[in-house]
Amino acid sequence: MVLVRGGRIITEVDDYVADILVDEGRIVAIGRKIEPPAGTEVVEAAERLVLPGCVDPHTHMDMPFGPTFTCDDFTSGTVAAAFGGTTCHVDFCMQQPGQSIPEALDAWFEKLRVAPPVVDVGFHVAVTDLSSPARIDELRELPGRGITSFKVFMAYKGSFMVDDAGLLQTMEVAAESGSLVMTHCENGDVVDLLVRRAVAAGDVSPRHHLLTRPPLVEVEATARAVRLAELAGAPLYVVHVSCGEAAAEIAAAQRRGQAVWGETCTHYLVVDDSVFATDDFAAARYVFSPPARDRSEHDRLWDAIRAGTLSVIASDHAPFSFEQRELGRGDFSKIPNGAAGVEERLLVVHELGVRGGRISLNEMVGLLSTRPAKLFGLYPRKGTIAVGADADLVIFDPELRLSIGPESMRTRCDTSVFDGMQVTGAPETVLVRGIPVVRNRELVAEPGTGRFVKRGAPMLGATPARVAAEVAR
Numbered sequence: 001m002v003l004v005r006g007g008r009i010i011t012e013v014d015d016y017v018a019d020i021l022v023d024e025g026r027i028v029a030i031g032r033k034i035e036p037p038a039g040t041e042v043v044e045a046a047e048r049l050v051l052p053g054c055v056d057p058h059t060h061m062d063m064p065f066g067p068t069f070t071c072d073d074f075t076s077g078t079v080a081a082a083f084g085g086t087t088c089h090v091d092f093c094m095q096q097p098g099q100s101i102p103e104a105l106d107a108w109f110e111k112l113r114v115a116p117p118v119v120d121v122g123f124h125v126a127v128t129d130l131s132s133p134a135r136i137d138e139l140r141e142l143p144g145r146g147i148t149s150f151k152v153f154m155a156y157k158g159s160f161m162v163d164d165a166g167l168l169q170t171m172e173v174a175a176e177s178g179s180l181v182m183t184h185c186e187n188g189d190v191v192d193l194l195v196r197r198a199v200a201a202g203d204v205s206p207r208h209h210l211l212t213r214p215p216l217v218e219v220e221a222t223a224r225a226v227r228l229a230e231l232a233g234a235p236l237y238v239v240h241v242s243c244g245e246a247a248a249e250i251a252a253a254q255r256r257g258q259a260v261w262g263e264t265c266t267h268y269l270v271v272d273d274s275v276f277a278t279d280d281f282a283a284a285r286y287v288f289s290p291p292a293r294d295r296s297e298h299d300r301l302w303d304a305i306r307a308g309t310l311s312v313i314a315s316d317h318a319p320f321s322f323e324q325r326e327l328g329r330g331d332f333s334k335i336p337n338g339a340a341g342v343e344e345r346l347l348v349v350h351e352l353g354v355r356g357g358r359i360s361l362n363e364m365v366g367l368l369s370t371r372p373a374k375l376f377g378l379y380p381r382k383g384t385i386a387v388g389a390d391a392d393l394v395i396f397d398p399e400l401r402l403s404i405g406p407e408s409m410r411t412r413c414d415t416s417v418f419d420g421m422q423v424t425g426a427p428e429t430v431l432v433r434g435i436p437v438v439r440n441r442e443l444v445a446e447p448g449t450g451r452f453v454k455r456g457a458p459m460l461g462a463t464p465a466r467v468a469a470e471v472a473r
């Protein structure tokens, strides 16, 4: 048994001081001054916050991208996750061209086997090749395997991109099977045209990544995804929203009563497009999609978060080293897209959101833990602190100071888009199903402590518009 003693427990709705007793991985009691049975391990949490483990619904461990792979596997990536207070993440199993969905899953389970995780892991399936009708039937089988969300890329033409017919078919299966469709919204045909024009004109520096992916290609694709989801009657979750105008498309759908949710990512709240003011190749470390936007968009995203239009802040952890980015020296379109962030997410959201006065601690827990747990079928096992829930707990020291950079983070990635950021507040001890994984900022778990989690149906509940209306009443 484990007793977490005297911490200030924060859930999406509660804030109180109590002890938490854990047995066989689950919370069995919460109360004032619980007497621990003999042999109980005691974790002192006085003067600390106790948060439900964060749930990151958007990571890419060991993901192929062109000729390379993200540089964290499930072991290194989940060690980083654990230090950042994330006790469960949902990774994208990427179907390869010609591959069936079960084959794609076999490949992802093999990645878990060879690099066992230290935190719990679920999978979404990213559909990339629907050329055989058999794929549609295979998608129907996924909820039975604990996979209740499907991802479609509307960009990355020639690799992950699926056309509108494929998107609609995936949405139809989701509507039938009670799953959630996730979309990467950028108009891949238009991006491809702009990229080909730029490269032909000799505009090959990383700056042209920004110039060939303007906000309107994201806004247009967001509006299209929303309308196709409406046509299919499918619930939709738009990943990595980067700008206010794309969020406005989601808000409009929510006002119409449509079941649409939006996510932004930590880096869209920190990085702005001034990093591309130069033609220097050093800017390659900021190549992720959609790209960073004008600084004014940070406030627009926070507004959309506070309004409930955006329900989740994810990491989109997709780390590539600077050496890997060298693939695109001489042609920016060959720079692998993505940034590390699985460890930084809670640190940055606490710093900018809570300490910056933009959101409350409860809202932070909602954005990082409870809402992703609900949307991705993990709640109430994950995403809250309650009797019966998994004892995924973060003992968070609100006074601990850290400087973020590649040297201080656990990812294998040698570049950080958050480099130099100073934060106050960080996880001190992290439990996964009651097992200490990080204790006093030391890794104490073996690879394999984390397990694959079969997820249930998304708990969609009231649409964001209905919740907002209730709150306004």
Ligand code: URP
Residues within 6 Å of the ligand: 060, 184, 240, 287, 288, 289, 290, 316, 318, 337, 338, 339
């Ligand atoms: O640049 C990004 N976001 N890379 C990861 C793949 C994706 O688009 O989510």
Ligand code: ZN
Residues within 6 Å of the ligand: 184, 239, 240, 289, 290
């Ligand atoms: Zn994406």
Ligand code: ZN
Residues within 6 Å of the ligand: 058, 059, 060, 316, 317, 318
């Ligand atoms: Zn992603």
